[in-house]
Amino acid sequence: MPQGDYIDLHRKRNGYRHDHFERKRKKEAREVHKRSQIAQKTLGIKGKMLTKKRYAEKALMKKTLAMHEESSSRRKVDDDVQEGAVPAYLLDRDSTTRAKVLSNTVKQKRKEKAGKWEVPLPKVRPVAEDEMFRVIRSGKRKTKQWKRMITKATFVGPSFTRKPPKYERFIRPSGLRFTKAHVTHPELKCTFNLEIIGVKKNPNGPMYTSLGVITKGTVIEVNVSELGLVTPAGKVVWGKYAQVTNNPENDGCINAVLLV
Amino acid sequence: MVQYNFKKITVVPTGKDFIDIILSRTQRQTPTVVHKGYAISRIRQFYMRKVKYTQQNFHDKLSTIIEEFPRLDDIHPFYGDLLHVLYNKDHYKLALGQINTARNLIGKIAKDYVKLLKYGDSLYRCKSLKVAALGRMCTVIKRVGPSLAYLEQIRQHMARLPSIDPNTRTILICGYPNVGKSSFINKITRADVDVQPYAFTTKSLFVGHTDYKYLRYQVIDTPGILDRPFEDRNIIEMCSITALAHLRASVLFFLDISGSCGYSVAQQAALFHSIKSLFMNKPLIIVCNKTDLQALEGISEDDMKLVMEMKAEAMKTLIGQGGEPTNDEGVLLTMSTLTEEGVIAVKNAACERLLDQRVELKMKSKKLNDCLNRFHVAMPKPRDQKERPPCIPEAVLEAKAKKAEQAAEKQKKLERDLENENGGAGVYSASLRKHYILANDEWKEDIMPEILDGHNVYDFVDPDILQRLEELEREEGMHQEHEADDFEMDGAELTPEEQEALAEIRKKKRLIVQQHRIKKSTAESRPTVPRKFDKDKQFTSERMGRQLSTLGLDPTLAINRARSKSRGRKRERSIDKGNQNGTDDMDVDGDQPNKKLRLRSRSLSRSRSRSKSRPPYEVVPGEGLKDSAQKKKAIKLAEKSHNKRNKDARKGEADRVIPTLRPKHLFSGKRSTGKTDRR
Numbered sequence: 001m002p003q004g005d006y007i008d009l010h011r012k013r014n015g016y017r018h019d020h021f022e023r024k025r026k027k028e029a030r031e032v033h034k035r036s037q038i039a040q041k042t043l044g045i046k047g048k049m050l051t052k053k054r055y056a057e058k059a060l061m062k063k064t065l066a067m068h069e070e071s072s073s074r075r076k077v078d079d080d081v082q083e084g085a086v087p088a089y090l091l092d093r094d095s096t097t098r099a100k101v102l103s104n105t106v107k108q109k110r111k112e113k114a115g116k117w118e119v120p121l122p123k124v125r126p127v128a129e130d131e132m133f134r135v136i137r138s139g140k141r142k143t144k145q146w147k148r149m150i151t152k153a154t155f156v157g158p159s160f161t162r163k164p165p166k167y168e169r170f171i172r173p174s175g176l177r178f179t180k181a182h183v184t185h186p187e188l189k190c191t192f193n194l195e196i197i198g199v200k201k202n203p204n205g206p207m208y209t210s211l212g213v214i215t216k217g218t219v220i221e222v223n224v225s226e227l228g229l230v231t232p233a234g235k236v237v238w239g240k241y242a243q244v245t246n247n248p249e250n251d252g253c254i255n256a257v258l259l260v
Numbered sequence: 261m262v263q264y265n266f267k268k269i270t271v272v273p274t275g276k277d278f279i280d281i282i283l284s285r286t287q288r289q290t291p292t293v294v295h296k297g298y299a300i301s302r303i304r305q306f307y308m309r310k311v312k313y314t315q316q317n318f319h320d321k322l323s324t325i326i327e328e329f330p331r332l333d334d335i336h337p338f339y340g341d342l343l344h345v346l347y348n349k350d351h352y353k354l355a356l357g358q359i360n361t362a363r364n365l366i367g368k369i370a371k372d373y374v375k376l377l378k379y380g381d382s383l384y385r386c387k388s389l390k391v392a393a394l395g396r397m398c399t400v401i402k403r404v405g406p407s408l409a410y411l412e413q414i415r416q417h418m419a420r421l422p423s424i425d426p427n428t429r430t431i432l433i434c435g436y437p438n439v440g441k442s443s444f445i446n447k448i449t450r451a452d453v454d455v456q457p458y459a460f461t462t463k464s465l466f467v468g469h470t471d472y473k474y475l476r477y478q479v480i481d482t483p484g485i486l487d488r489p490f491e492d493r494n495i496i497e498m499c500s501i502t503a504l505a506h507l508r509a510s511v512l513f514f515l516d517i518s519g520s521c522g523y524s525v526a527q528q529a530a531l532f533h534s535i536k537s538l539f540m541n542k543p544l545i546i547v548c549n550k551t552d553l554q555a556l557e558g559i560s561e562d563d564m565k566l567v568m569e570m571k572a573e574a575m576k577t578l579i580g581q582g583g584e585p586t587n588d589e590g591v592l593l594t595m596s597t598l599t600e601e602g603v604i605a606v607k608n609a610a611c612e613r614l615l616d617q618r619v620e621l622k623m624k625s626k627k628l629n630d631c632l633n634r635f636h637v638a639m640p641k642p643r644d645q646k647e648r649p650p651c652i653p654e655a656v657l658e659a660k661a662k663k664a665e666q667a668a669e670k671q672k673k674l675e676r677d678l679e680n681e682n683g684g685a686g687v688y689s690a691s692l693r694k695h696y697i698l699a700n701d702e703w704k705e706d707i708m709p710e711i712l713d714g715h716n717v718y719d720f721v722d723p724d725i726l727q728r729l730e731e732l733e734r735e736e737g738m739h740q741e742h743e744a745d746d747f748e749m750d751g752a753e754l755t756p757e758e759q760e761a762l763a764e765i766r767k768k769k770r771l772i773v774q775q776h777r778i779k780k781s782t783a784e785s786r787p788t789v790p791r792k793f794d795k796d797k798q799f800t801s802e803r804m805g806r807q808l809s810t811l812g813l814d815p816t817l818a819i820n821r822a823r824s825k826s827r828g829r830k831r832e833r834s835i836d837k838g839n840q841n842g843t844d845d846m847d848v849d850g851d852q853p854n855k856k857l858r859l860r861s862r863s864l865s866r867s868r869s870r871s872k873s874r875p876p877y878e879v880v881p882g883e884g885l886k887d888s889a890q891k892k893k894a895i896k897l898a899e900k901s902h903n904k905r906n907k908d909a910r911k912g913e914a915d916r917v918i919p920t921l922r923p924k925h926l927f928s929g930k931r932s933t934g935k936t937d938r939r
Contacts, residue, residue: 001454002464004420009452043932045287049280134381151381175375250388252376 119243120186120257124217127152127204132213136171147171153178153214153248155196170211178214181254183222183242194222196254197239214254218244222256266418269328274412275405278321279398286314286394292930296383307390308377314394315370318401322363326356329411338426338506342465345498347414355407362404366397422467429618430478430507431470431610432542434500434535435514436528437484438521440549442466443597444514445481448607453481459522460484463496465503472611480509487531504535510543510614512606515570517563518553525559529566536573543613544574545591547606552596567592790883 001008017023042050086093111118133148149171156177162168184191200219202208214220222242229237242256273281290313294306332340332349343352373393380386424430433441437459445451449468454461466481482500485493493501504511515528548556548567559567574591593609595602622628675690682688696704709717722728754762801822805815874880885891906912927939 002420003422003451003453003466046284151379173379176379247388249379250385251392252373252389253392 119217119219119259121217121243121245124203124215127215132204132208133170149173150176150211150213151249152176153254155179155199155212155214155220157198157212172212176249178248178254181220181222181242181244181256183224183256183258185227185258186260192226194224194226194242197221197223200241214244214248216244216247219259220244220254220256222258224258266330266415266421269415269419270324272325272408272412272415275402275408278401278408282314282317282321283394283398285317286310288930289313294383298383300381303383303386304377304380307380307386308374310390311370311373311377311393314397315366318366318397319363322359322366325411326359326363329356329415336426336506338424338502341502341506342421342499343418345495345502346417351410352414355410358404358407359411362400365400369393369396369400422465424465424467424480424507425478426507428478429475429611429614430480430509431607431614432480432482432503432507432509432511433514434482434485434504434511436516436521436523436531437461437486439484439514439516439528440521440597441481441484441514444512444547444549444595444603444606445479447597447600447603449479451479451481460496465499470607470611472608473615475611475615477611477614480507485531485535487527487534501535501538504538508542510545510610510617511539512545512547512610513539513570513574515546515548515567516550517548517556517559517567518550520550520553525563525566529570532570532573539573539577542577543610543617544577545593545606545610545613546570546574548592548594550596550598551594551602552599556594 001012039047039050039054132150132152134151135145136147136149138144138147147169150173153176154172156172179196180193181196182191183194198221199209199212199214200221202213202215203217204213204215208215219241220243221239223238224240225236225238229240231237241259243259244254244256246253246255248254290310291306294303298306330339330343332343332352340349343349370393373389373396377386377389380389433445435441438457438461442453442455442462445466445468446453446455449470451466451468453466453468460483462481462483464483468479468481470477470479480503482503483496485497485500488497490501513532515525516523517525519525546567556567571592578591593602593606595606597603679685679688679690693704698704711717801819804822805819808815808818879888879891879895881887881891883891885894930936
């Protein structure tokens with residue numbers, strides 16, 4: 001025992017108090033009441049946090065108790081019906097299918113024609129123009145109101161140069177420009193921080209797509225060379241589409257789901 | 261000069277606690293109320309403040325952690341190596357590095373979100389941005405949680421390391437396990453090291469302190485080292501190796517020549533030769549322990565050869581130091597910690613060698629030369645060949661001799677020994693009466709009765725009873741004599757005149773007694789009456805003169821002064837007139853020391869025609885005070901001592917006063933429950 005372990009040394013030499021174990025046991029027994037007292041008296045945010053913690057403990061305790069109470073008993077088993085299983089009275093018949101067989105390519109062509117894609121968020125809340133743009137007054141007497149500042153997250157691309165300030169109608173503030181997105185792979189369930197290549201489509205309108213505004217539901221193209229995906233032909237995939245799943249202006253970051 | 265005291269590092273909280281602390285502090289110390297209807301800049305400022313405050317707190321706390329933990333490169337190499345051995349330098353540095361990165365990341369997060377908050381145009385948006393910012397900061401800390409836990413463990417262990425000063429005089433004890441190192445340190449210092457029969461009882465470094473020649477020495481006990489290749493050594497052994505490598509100390513290598521530690525002398529010698537490189541430049545002493553089991557002379561030939569080899573090695577260090585090569589007494593010593601013989605000799609030898617080495621080094625250094633020429637030890641030149649030893653008086657020598665005698669026969673038989681002889685604690689009961697001091701020694705074993713005739717004997721026992729009886733008898737005898745003189749006067753024997761006379765005598769007697777009683781009362785019970793109410797005319801100047809002359813003083817001056825003061829104004833007036841004529845008139849015996857008095861008398865004489873009203877502020881000396889200044893002071897004290905009634909209806913001390921109209925504690929602060937609408 002090191003020289004600095006005074007408590008242990010004293011215990012080794014002199015042992016415990018004569019009532020040490022009894023007192024310890026009683027103190028631990030009283031802990032329960034003390035905890036409940038504190039939980040009843042604590043107010044405000046601390047009280048809320050405490051109740052949350054206690055609820056979590058309670059749930060965990062109930063689960064473990066249920067687990068311990070599980071007994072091996074025999075239960076009725078419902079066998080799943082196998083595919084193609086036929087009841088006895090139909091055994092002799094041949095099954096015929098009447099569905100039209102369509103090839104995958106035909107299906108895809110139809111979809112493209114309709115302009116509908118399979119995306120995780122098919123519908124999003126429409127964003128009004130006054131929510132998207134803020135009117136900037138300009139001119140000597142500040143009466144001209146033709147300038148607009150975009151209040152949502154935007155993507156401008158690396159070769160972007162502003163139009164001369166006198167002529168630019170839409171101002172994209174640099175504080176709201178994003179270059180990276182947190183993209184989740186739906187199957188692997190892991191998230192990567194990938195660079196945005198461009199904005200493919202904004203559901204609120206083509207104008208927003210051309211401006212590069214990123215709102216919830218926007219389909220963006222991201223640089224996936226990090227993931228190391230390869231086409232069946234053997235070529236390296238470096239760009240894929242992803243759909244934005246959050247409101248970037250409220251969270252300060254772009255979260256997206258990869259469209260595989 | 262860094263204090264090698266690692267007890268001052270602040271506690272490192274766990275990840276979860278850290279987050280809780282900082283977030284609750286933000287919630288308490290920043291404003292909490294904001295409404296949708298406020299101006300947007302106010303809302304933005306409200307949330308920006310929260311983000312910045314949280315970041316600042318994280319930064320501060322993480323910075324204290326990083327600064328307080330010692331940097332292994334900046335401290336003494338002994339401690340650097342010791343901490344490396346115990347905690348692994350790389351792991352330690354990594355943990356601290358992670359904390360540093362966490363701090364930087366949090367700074368970046370705060371910066372980005374504050375920039376974003378500037379574009380917030382609604383309360384909801386600003387609030388979500390603040391939530392996101394704080395959440396990201398907390399995630400950073402959660403990720404760094406394991407490092408925090410590791411640092412906390414290190415801190416707890418570091419705080420319990422013994423405080424070894426690497427620069428002071430040190431004695432290192434090393435050797436195989438179980439050779440007696442810890443017993444030795446227990447003997448010479450107050451360190452209470454565990455001594456057990458199994459090996460590796462000592463698992464870390466222990467420090468004790470001892471004195472030699474009025475200097476304090478650190479004695480460091482190391483865990484036992486086994487003879488193994490360097491790479492195979494475990495942490496405990498590495499501690500000892502580190503101590504040996506870095507501390508400039510005198511080394512005591514312990515050898516168990518009896519072999520009762522489980523290792524033969526050959527094995528111990530092998531160990532010695534494998535670590536002898538660590539003994540470079542250190543005074544080395546080989547100590548043969550456990551000589552009570554096996555004397556040094558009695559060991560076998562081979563063992564003796566090995567021991568001599570070790571001694572030769574040790575001598576080399578002695579020569580290297582520049583000591584005399586022939587003085588080999590300080591190199592190989594024997595001792596036994598059980599019987600305590602030789603222990604002090606070993607300690608003295610080690611201290612002496614170390615001191616010599618240190619002094620030599622200091623002499624060679626340049627710094628000392630500046631000091632040396634400031635010293636001068638003056639020895640008086642002997643004027644003749646006569647020897648003058650110290651002079652000790654005879655009485656002291658005798659007392660010393662007597663004490664020595666008593667110490668020699670100190671083996672007095674104790675009661676405890678007697679008890680042990682006669683059967684032990686339960687069997688023998690000591691006779692407590694054998695030391696009683698009584699007039700007759702035969703009474704020692706007598707049994708005292710406790711109750712006699714229904715009374716407690718002890719209530720009636722008095723040790724001085726015989727003496728008291730004598731005194732009482734003496735008194736009674738005298739009383740009996742007096743009684744013979746006094747005879748009772750019968751009332752019938754007297755005649756009426758005699759009765760009257762008797763009554764008068766009794767009355768007078770009573771009066772005298774009363775007066776006497778009054779006179780006897782102290783000043784506290786008797787009111788002090790000023791002299792002007794002295795109706796009896798007791799206090800005359802003649803009386804004063806008589807009293808002073810009985811004391812042996814010349815009363816004439818005092819009497820003259822008293823008389824002059826008591827003279828009336830008539831006297832003073834005549835004095836003034838008399839001054840013009842000379843001294844034909846009455847004697848001017850009143851010397852007027854006080855100018856004021858003189859003026860007073862003159863003014864009085866001049867203003868005889870006018871009425872004698874004094875101006876209200878004028879203070880006339882008198883009534884026992886020697887001048888107006890003293891009287892003024894007396895008057896002031898008197899006025900101060902009583903409370904004047906406040907008849908002007910002014911504000912007094914009892915009228916209620918509110919020192920602060922808006923005290924901070926009533927007008928600020930949050931309430932734990934409810935709203936703060938009303939104050």
